Amino acid sequence: MLWLIFDSSRHSEAGCIYYTPIMSIFSTSRDTGNHAENIACDYLKNKKYRVLARNYRVKIGEIDIIAQDPGEALVFVEVKSLRVPYGDNISESRIFPEEHMTHKKYKTISKVAEIFCAKHDLANIKEMRIDLIAVDLAPDGSLLHIRHIENALSENSEI
Numbered sequence: 046m047l048w049l050i051f052d053s054s055r056h057s058e059a060g061c062i063y064y065t066p067i068m069s070i071f072s073t074s075r076d077t078g079n080h081a082e083n084i085a086c087d088y089l090k091n092k093k094y095r096v097l098a099r100n101y102r103v104k105i106g107e108i109d110i111i112a113q114d115p116g117e118a119l120v121f122v123e124v125k126s127l128r129v130p131y132g133d134n135i136s137e138s139r140i141f142p143e144e145h146m147t148h149k150k151y152k153t154i155s156k157v158a159e160i161f162c163a164k165h166d167l168a169n170i171k172e173m174r175i176d177l178i179a180v181d182l183a184p185d186g187s188l189l190h191i192r193h194i195e196n197a198l199s200e201n202s203e204i
Contacts, residue, residue, distance in 0.1 A: 081126030
């Protein structure tokens, strides 16, 4: 969806009226990220995960989604999204959202996860992991692809 506003200062020689885009439905990367997180939450719920928290923030950072999988593991989820131009959603040369995950971000998520567990007395949880959900969005915000990479971010990863 694109909001348009009449631009009275612009007319073509043929008398055509110009409309200027003033705001897309996702005007900022934060809007796009929030939309992708909503999609990721719905995806997890459909896979029988129980969402415990969203956008858990402490001084040092944030975790997008904290959930419990059907096997009772505590899962800290990082959501990465990217709007993909039409026609480029299958190109091998394009950038994928998961390529924006850095080792620094992994370390931050790990530290925030430790704080979450300490604050909620979850030291005895048997299984915890960090997952990555990559969301490809069309320019209009519709979902093109979603990839859920379980235990994607480990100390041994090359991120």
